[in-house]
Amino acid sequence: MKYGIVIFPSKPVQDKANSYRKRYDPHYALIPPHITVKEAFEASDDEIHQLIPELRAIANNTEPLAININKVSTFAPVTNTIYMKVEASQELVNLYEKLQSGNFPVNKEFNFVPHITIAQKLSDQEYADVYGSLTMKDMQLEDKIDRFQLLYQLENGSWTVYESFIFGKDAE
Template structure:
C-alpha cells in the first residue's frame, strides 16, 4: 500500500488554498491542502506497524510546528507547480530529516522546500499566466500546528488519514 506523511494547516489556510486549488490543482479532490513531510512510499502491513511506533517516538520528541506562509511561488522550470511558500524552520527540517533516516531508508527525490501546492498539471501558458497574477498578491499566515498525519492512498487515488500523531505528547 502507498503511504505518505503530511501536516494539514488550519481551516483558514486550507480555505484560502482551496479557493485556488479548485481551479488550478488536478489533485484538488484527492487530498486537502497539506505540507508533505515524506513523499509517497510503499509499506506492508507488518512494516506499517513498525513505522507507526517510530512515528509515535518522533512525535513525542517534536515541538509544536510553526508555519509561516509568506507568498506564492513556483517550481518552474523543473515543473509547472504553483504553491504557497512555507518558510523553512528547524522543526520542519528536523522532521523531514527524521522521515528519511533510521527505519526510513529511502532518499528524497527533491530538496526539501516546505510548501502547500495550489496548482499543478498546468500547461506552460497556463502556468505563466496564473503565476504572473498570483505572485503580485500579498500572502501572510502565521500559525502553529500540533500534529502530523500518516496517510494512505485509496484505490480511487484519494488519500485518507491512517493515524494522527500529536507532537510533544506521549502517545498511548
C-alpha cells in the same frame, strides 16, 4: 500499499489554498492542502505496524511549531507547479530529517522545499497567467502545527488518514 506523511494546516490556511486549488489543481479532490514531510512510499501492513511506534516517538519528541507563509513560488522550469512557500524553520527541517532516517524507507527524490501546492499540471500559457496574477496577491499567513498524519492511498487515487500523531504527547 502506498503511504505518505503530511502536515495539514489549519482550516483558514486550507481555505486560502483551496480558493486556488479548486480551479488550478487536478488533485484538489484527492487530498486536502498539505505540507509533505515524507514523500509517498510503498509498505506492507507489517512494515507500517513497525513504523508506527517510531512515528509516535518522533511526535512525542517534537514540540508544536509555527509555520509562516509569505509568498507564492514555483518549481518552474522543472514543472509548472505553483505553491504557497512555507518558510523552512529549523523545527520543520528537523521533523523532515527524522522521517528520512531510522527504519523509514529512503525515498528523497527532491530536496525538501516546504510548500502547499495550489496549482499544477498547467499549460505553459495558463502557468504564466496564473503565476503572474498570484505573485501580486498578499500571502502573509501564520499557523500553529501540532501534529502530522500518516496517510494511505485508496484505489481511486485519493488519500486518507491512517493515523494522526500529536506533538509532545505522552507515549500511550
